[in-house]
Amino acid sequence: MVKRKILRKSPQKNVKGLSLQIIPYSEIRGLNISERVKKLLKIILGNKVVILQGRLRPEEEIRLIEDTMAMVDHIKSFRGIELAVIEPDAGNNSMMFKLRRGIAKSLIGDNNAMTVIGPASVVKDIRRDPRKLEVLLG
Amino acid sequence: MLKILKKFSRRILRSLFMSKDNLKIGFYGPPNDGKTSLANVICKDWTGEEIGKVSDIPHETRKVQQKEKVEIKYKGKTLTFKIVDTPGIATKIDYEEFLKFGVKKREAKKRAKEATQGIIESIKWLDDMDAVIIVLNSAKNPYSQVNITIVGNLVARKIPVLIVANKIDKKKSDIKKVESVFPEYDVVGISAKKKKNIEEFYESLFKLAKKV
Numbered sequence: 001m002v003k004r005k006i007l008r009k010s011p012q013k014n015v016k017g018l019s020l021q022i023i024p025y026s027e028i029r030g031l032n033i034s035e036r037v038k039k040l041l042k043i044i045l046g047n048k049v050v051i052l053q054g055r056l057r058p059e060e061e062i063r064l065i066e067d068t069m070a071m072v073d074h075i076k077s078f079r080g081i082e083l084a085v086i087e088p089d090a091g092n093n094s095m096m097f098k099l100r101r102g103i104a105k106s107l108i109g110d111n112n113a114m115t116v117i118g119p120a121s122v123v124k125d126i127r128r129d130p131r132k133l134e135v136l137l138g
Numbered sequence: 139m140l141k142i143l144k145k146f147s148r149r150i151l152r153s154l155f156m157s158k159d160n161l162k163i164g165f166y167g168p169p170n171d172g173k174t175s176l177a178n179v180i181c182k183d184w185t186g187e188e189i190g191k192v193s194d195i196p197h198e199t200r201k202v203q204q205k206e207k208v209e210i211k212y213k214g215k216t217l218t219f220k221i222v223d224t225p226g227i228a229t230k231i232d233y234e235e236f237l238k239f240g241v242k243k244r245e246a247k248k249r250a251k252e253a254t255q256g257i258i259e260s261i262k263w264l265d266d267m268d269a270v271i272i273v274l275n276s277a278k279n280p281y282s283q284v285n286i287t288i289v290g291n292l293v294a295r296k297i298p299v300l301i302v303a304n305k306i307d308k309k310k311s312d313i314k315k316v317e318s319v320f321p322e323y324d325v326v327g328i329s330a331k332k333k334k335n336i337e338e339f340y341e342s343l344f345k346l347a348k349k350v
Contacts, residue, residue, distance in 0.1 A: 058290030065229055065287065066261045069254040072231055080230025083283045120230035127279065 018122065018137065019047065025054040033057075037064050040117060041071065044081055049118035049135075055085045056115060064117075078119070084126035087113040160207065161350055162220045163343075164267035166260065166288055169196040169226025169253075171275040172304035174203070175330035176339075177223040181205050183336075189223050195239045197253035199225045202263055212340045217347050224263060225256030227284055264291060268350045269298045271343075276303035276327060277310040280319040289320065298349035300342050303327045306334060 021043050028036050037060060043050050056064065061083070068081050116126060116135065124138035165173040178188040190203045205221040231253050236246035264270075270292050274280055292299050300323070303316040307329040317325045326342040328335040 058287060058294050061283070061287040062261055062264075062291050065227065065284070066258055068229060069231070069257045073251060073254045079232045080228070083229050083287075085283060085286070120232065126283075127281075 018049065020051055021048045022051045023053065025052070028052070033060050033063055036060055037067050040064065041067060044117060044119050045071070045075070045078065047119055047122060049116065049123060052115040052117065054115070055087070055113040077121070080120040081117055082120055082123040082126045083115070083117045085113055085115045159218045160220055161217070161268040161347055162222055162266060163346075164222045164224060164263065164270045165273055166224055166264075166270050167226060167273040168275075168282065168284055169228055170194075170198075171226065171273050171278075172302075172330045173226065173273045174199050174223050176271070176273055176302060176304065176328070177203075177205070177221055179330050179333060179336060180210070181208060181221060184208050184210050189221060195236060195241065195249075197226060197228075197231070197236075197249060197256065199223060200249070200252040200256040201225065202256075202259055210340065210343070212344050215344065217344065219347075222263065222267065224260040225253065227257055227260055227288060228253075229284060231257075264297075265295065267297055269300070269346050271300045271302055271346070273302045273304050274316060275305050275308075276313055276316055277305050277308035280316045285319070289323075298346055299323050300346040301325045302339065304330055307332045 023040075023043075028039065031039065036056065040050055040052070041064070064081070064083070071078050072080050116123075118126075118135075120138075122138055123135060125134075125136040127134040127136065165177050167173055174190045174192050178190065178192065181187055181189045185205060185208055187205075189205050190199055192198060202225070203223040205223075208219045208221050210217055210219060231250045233243075233246040233250035236249050237243065241249065272285070272288060272292075274285060289299060301316065301320050303311070303313045303325055305311055306313065306327040311327070313325060313327040316327075324342055324345065326335065326339050328339050
């Protein structure tokens, strides 16, 4: 069971302006790398925190960082993103577990994980441990 | 995809027809974790010159820096490397962070702009590396998505990786935690600043070169 812990520096002040958008994996399944990154950045630039079912591939994550930096360079108020992926049983490194997960991934994709991406101005920090996630709001 | 295929075919050709010499070794990792400090130790040891400036202010390295033909000797063996020191990869750049270090606002904004371009440059260079050394601050939490993303991209490109847990001289340094995050990789603990465990690092570097 994935434990989530959301901490707020001063709850009343921050929750007011916090907007979350949950994206099911099915919504990005048919998109190519550019379209996926573009879709996510569009939501983030709207000052929303994205909770994506599943995770991006490594090449998509690095492209997201690359495109984010290009945006920081061009959009005055945009300072970047905070990004974290949480996978259930991430600490389990046994061969049997890896084999089972590999088969499941190849059949249904890696949508057992959860990705949290938010604008750096809204999300101060995402502290990730194998079994928990702490989102610190700015 | 095309880039990965190109890289893969180049590696096959290298393994068939070329010696394992003049390997391009990239130094990657988050900002301020000691990439340039370590690259400086190597370059100073074997060429007599440093590769770049270091400072306490993050994003001191904002352009890729290279040192050609760095000949390293270890236990009677000699290998020649091309050292590529890259700007630290981050997901956010805030010029206000630099103000805390006494940088003037105008200079901080310029630094932030150069840092964003440096990150893009670092990412573009990933495809050109023969092997990569990821330098992490062992006193910080290694569970950062940037670290995991860098490693994931190197695995996808089939580029051999060595993880350097730097700053072992710090009280909070925890090499075991770094090893637990990256159990499939060689992790060597060093202090580039205090020149601790540098011999062990060279041993790991030669092991890494064997994997290319």
